[in-house]
Amino acid sequence: MTLDALARSFGQICLEAAIPVMEVYESDFTAEQKADKSPVTEADKRAEDVILKALAKLMPDVPVLAEESFEAGVRPSVEDEFLLVDPVDGTKEFIAKRGEFTINIALIRNGEPVAGAVYAPALRQLYLGGETAFTGAFKPGDTLQDDRLSPAQTRRKPEAGMTAVMSRSHADEQTKAFAESQGVTEAISAGSSLKFCKLAEGAADLYPRFGPTMEWDTAAGHAVLNAAGGAVTEPDGAPFRYGKTEAGYKNGAFVAWAQPRA
Structure with a gap:
């Protein structure tokens, strides 16, 4: 298959x-x-x-x-x-x-x-x-x-400033500061794994998340985004991995990108 x-x-x-x-x-x-x-x-x-x-x-x-x-x-x-x-x-x-x-x-x-x-x-x-x-x-x-x-396909990075999609209930100051550091000029809200899908369908450019999540919260949206041309990394650009048994399958901070960083 x-x-x-x-x-x-x-x-x-x-x-x-x-x-x-x-x-x-x-x-x-x-x-x-x-x-x-x-x-x-x-x-x-x-x-x-x-x-x-x-x-x-x-x-x-x-x-x-x-x-x-x-x-x-x-x-x-x-x-x-x-x-x-x-x-x-x-x-x-x-x-x-x-x-x-x-x-x-x-x-x-x-x-x-x-x-x-x-x-x-x-x-x-x-x-x-x-x-x-x-x-x-x-x-x-x-x-x-x-x-x-x-x-579904991600969009090119806009020249005028990026749009970030953030959680309605988890957009903390660290998340907002990171978004600003990347040149984000607009923020939209979305619930659940739909934040990944907003990027995958070309409606936003960036989804930073510094709050706690579990692997099952992110894996399906991550797969959709990858297939649409995007990527998910740790904030420093390192690969975002699954199967973190010793951590109890808890995720650390991550950033989802419509256009992967070089």
């Missing part, structure tokens, strides 16, 4: 997982609090169950690190190849009914995200990244059709 075909398979799984996500989203749900004080809803658990069952059929021999099962203590050994799953990224957006939450699946090989899918079910927008990047409008439960996908 090619990486593009794999990304499409991930996309189809996301579309199916979106059915229970939207059932919860449109109900009078209540949020719980995990051990790390972050919120979680029934949507996370139901979507992850759909995703894990589908991945067990698609890639039965590849270990999966998924946010909710990881929280419950399911932590398989990972080596050169593994899957990262975030069943609902942007739970705060989900709870606030802002719509900018996503379902994320990515394949990691040798520390790099090589295929991924990001789906925003409330916005009905799907992003795929393998060898190439695509985006298209699909409803939860739709069958993914290639003729409804369009290529």
